[in-house]
Amino acid sequence: MALIKLFPQKQLLNRIRANDRSVLGELFVTHEQMVKSYIATHGGTAADAQDMLQEAIIVVWQNACKDGFALTCKVSTYIMAIVKNKWRSEKRSRTRLSTDESLSERPDPDQSSLDAMIMEEEASGVRRALDKLGSPCKELLLLYYFEHRDMKSIGKILGFGNADVVKSKKYQCKQRLQAILAQILVETESLE
Amino acid sequence: MNCPEVKNPEIAEQFLLDLLDEAAKIAYEHHLAACQRCRASLQEQRTLLRGLENSGRQLMKEEILTQARRYRSAPTGWDVKVYLKLAAALLLILMGPALIHLFNQSGENVAVPIDGRGRTALSDRALDKEKSSAPPSTLRQAGLRERSEQPETDPQATRSEKEAAPAPELLAREDRFNPAQTADEVARVAKQAVTPRAGDSLELAGTANSEPSVQSRTAGVRISTKQAEALLLSFGEKSAGREPQRFAEPLRPMDSSVLASDTTLVSMLQGARPGVRQPVQSKAQLGSMGLTIESDTTGHGARFWQFSLDTLSVLIELRLLRPEYSDLNEGEGAAIAESFRLATLKSGGNLLWMQWDVPPALYHAKPEATFLKLTSSQAVLFVPGGQHYAIPLQAGAIARPLHPFAPDE
DSSP, rough: TTTTTOHHHHHHHHHTTTTTTTHHHEEEEEEEHHHHHHHTTTTTOOOHHHHHHHHHHHHHHHHSSSSTTOOOOOHHHHHHHHHHOHHHHHHHHHHHHHHHOSSSOSOOOOOHHHHHHHHHHHHHHHHHHHHOOOTTTTHHHHHHSOOOOOOHHHHHHTTTTTHHHHHHHHHHHHHHHHHHHHHHHHHHHHHH | OOOHHHHHHHHHHHHHHOOOHHHHHHHHHHHHHHHHHHHHHHHHHHHHHHHHHHHHHHHHHHHHHHHHHHHSSSSOOOOOOHHHHHHHHHHHHHHHHHHHHHHHHHOOOOOBBBBSSBBBHHHHHHHHHHHSSOOHHHHHHHHHHHHHHSOOHHHHHHHHHHSSSSSHHHHHHHHHOOOOHHHHHHHHHHHHHHOOOTTTTOGGGGGSSSSTTHHHHHHHHEHHHHHHHOOEEEEEOOOOOOOOEEEEEEOOOOOOOHHHTHHHHHHHHHOOOOGOOOOOOOHHHHOOOOOOTTTEEEEEEEEEEEEEEEESSSSEEEEEEEEEGGGTTTSOEEEEEOOEEEEEEEEETEEEEEEEOOOOGGGGGOOOOOEHHHHHHEEEEEETTTTTEEEOOOTOOOOOOOOOTTTOO
């Protein structure tokens, strides 16, 4: 029971803005049961529920990092709204996919799965490059490009002096990442 | 060619992140149409940003699971609010008996233990109070009647018999509620409901010995929590945000070790979060949401159920069909929203056991008895008023009343 805590909205947003990563786990545990029930009653599995909740938490996190974002409802309401929308869209895409598969004649290869494969490969390459890049460049790039934080807050989180330092550091890190990625792609092509 | 990347090496990224102003964006698009190298650079940037987005997503998903595991396993730590709540709960538990005492003295209808003769502590107190406040003439008359009805025996025995005698207002109530009549009804329904197996002879002579307690003020209902896990959901509306969000959560049985059958604690939990009571849903509404409840097992006119889920307690209300309001519904009786105090909520075996305080006047609302359980050896009978009877199905066996709080599984 102690796991179930009420999150006062403002406090939650402040914690996310201060990069308190434990919020991720708390949000997951707090809403797990609610999302599981919803997904289960709407034709999904436990794995679907987990995935939907993770996606919803990511949306909450990314939005909370944006300037001027304010929650006007309870976090649980917000998360459930995201889960419902995402699950509806997921179901639609699955239905579309199964309809496509049921067609006997398919002149073109499945473009969406091809795209997904390409994206997966790209992601895997970038991830390997990020791992090679190491700290704090990896964190900096993710904070900027994935979490969409501004330079000032990145500076605060990573302990840089000011936004200009962050900006130049980000540029250097990105150049390094591009170089590593290019190297990885060459290695992959030579292996193939 | 005069590439804008020479002036601004991050122009491709800014274009992709929509950070360029409108004029710069149009100029860059014009340039892209003519510059092969810049198009390649833009594509490279697009791949990189998309890769970063997807990697970030994967990494964060992994981190969410890691943090969740850590959160589950970590001690809760010092949280002032939690400890304050615990302290408040402890204080309430400690003050519970005193509060009940005060509540009883105020004459409210509270759940009190029923003694072997079907009298309550409350009724004894009410009698004492009435006696002390009655005019001397009434007391004299009552005393005279008591004296005239009692044989001259040992004074000790006389006192104990006097204590055992029902209070005048209870006697009056007994006049309205005839135990013998109820016993007849029990026997009648039992005969109708139980089909003896070949060779068995069913004799319910013993029911007369176990007359239902008139002052029993609870109505008992049981719901299988096995079903609850699979089917029972609590429905309600969370009104946060612009529109109320309908939600459904599984109904979890309460921890019996916490609740036991301590009415004080149940009352406290009920009072602790009055705000979580949800709007009443009709059975049809619940049915349309896939909810099925054994709501009629009592035969007591329970038509509607309301479940609310709280982190601390399950709040349940009982609504009764009252024929007194038949003029509201063309003689069919009307379900008027009436809340009754949940006297007991107990989880035993696979049963969720709930009992309500129902005013004795409602016992006549639908005087039917219902079999809750029928085994090869005995039947458990429920009669209005909350009393349960175990009726052995052997010849000459005597039925015995069950303690209404004790699960008979």
